[in-house]
Every structure is written in C-alpha cells, then in structure tokens.
Amino acid sequence: GIQVEQSPPDLILQEGANSTLRCNFSDSVNNLQWFHQNPWGQLINLFYIPSGTKQNGRLSATTVATERYSLLYISSSQTTDSGVYFCAASYEYNNNDMRFGAGTRLTVKP
C-alpha cells in the first residue's frame, strides 16, 4: 500500500513564526488530505488537496502530485495551532483505505 512519510516529526515555534510541514507519498494518489488533531484527540479536516494549491486563512497547502509530495504552510502561528498535523492519502482504486502518516507534532509557545 501507499507509504506516507511526514517531516519533521516535532516542531516547536514561537508565537507569530511561520512553518512548513512536509508529506511525501510513495505512489500516485487521487486523494490527499491534511488533518489537525487537537490535544483532546479530535481530528479536523483542513484541506482536500490531491493537486494544486489551496488557502484558508493563515493556512495553505500545495501538492505536487508528479513529485509525490505535499506541503502545509502555517503563517503567523498561534498557540491554538498546537497539536498533531496528519497527512493522509489513498489510491484511486481503493479510495476507502486512506493511509495516514505518523504526523508532525507542533507546539507553539506564547
């Protein structure tokens, strides 16, 4: 199945700093999504982005499908951005089996 690797595994920022999280995937995908898991365990969908670029407030994401990676940008980080960010991807022919990476744990300090 698809292998999904995320980097860095941990990231500590000062409030107001910018950051880039990376997701590499091993094969062609037709579905790629970014999620944020808050300290209470809730997973929130941030972006559906199998290709191209999307922006939502201080967050944006870019996927370059031909080079098998996706980037999540967080600008002007806030303490509420803390948590674990997951990237998940699936093949076109098995759309139900979404594979998650191990996540990037982000800590934003005031």
Next chain:
Amino acid sequence: GAGVSQSPRYKVAKRGQDVALRCDPISGHVSLFWYQQALGQGPEFLTYFQNEAQLDKSGLPSDRFFAERPEGSVSTLKIQRTQQEDSAVYLCASSLARLGWDRNTIYFGEGSWLTVV
C-alpha cells in the same frame, strides 16, 4: 446530532474481556469508517461501511475484531478477548460521500480510548 459521537469515551478492560464501542455518525452520512490509533502514531484503517454494507474490512487485525452497522446509521466495533496490544484510541468517521473518502469532508469523532490491563 451535530457531529460524530462515540461512546464510551474511555474504557478500561481486563485482558480477555469483550468490549463494544459505539459510533453515532452524522445523520444522513452514507460512509462510515473505523480507525485505530496507537499512542504517537497516525490512525490506521480498520473497516468501511457504505450504509449497512461492510465493503472493506481488510484492516481488521484479527478475527477478534468485528464491526456492524445493521440499519445503516449507528455502528458498533466489538473486540473479543481483548489483549494488551489492543490498547489504542478507536476513531470513527463519517462522510456524506457514497464513494468513501472522495471529495467530501470527513468528520471524525473524538474517539474511544481503550486501555487493556
């Protein structure tokens, strides 16, 4: 309800005990997923339902794990004869989409935290 609801939120089971975890998806959502998340790792796919049909159960780790969604709404994940390695958070998710993840937003519940002692 407004979101995906899971119960119990926390469960401590003695090794060998059977447990049942419940998921109430968002009303009208066709697709329902179960994931297992071990500490410090990403969620791992267990099984997928489209309405009442279990279309994919390839992720269930052993025959001790069983899931059902008899009326196409509420789902139950049952673990028989629990082992310590079953300790994890069990996440349920639902989507309006008929084709699994597709382009629709997936909504996750807060999870059921299972500890087997």
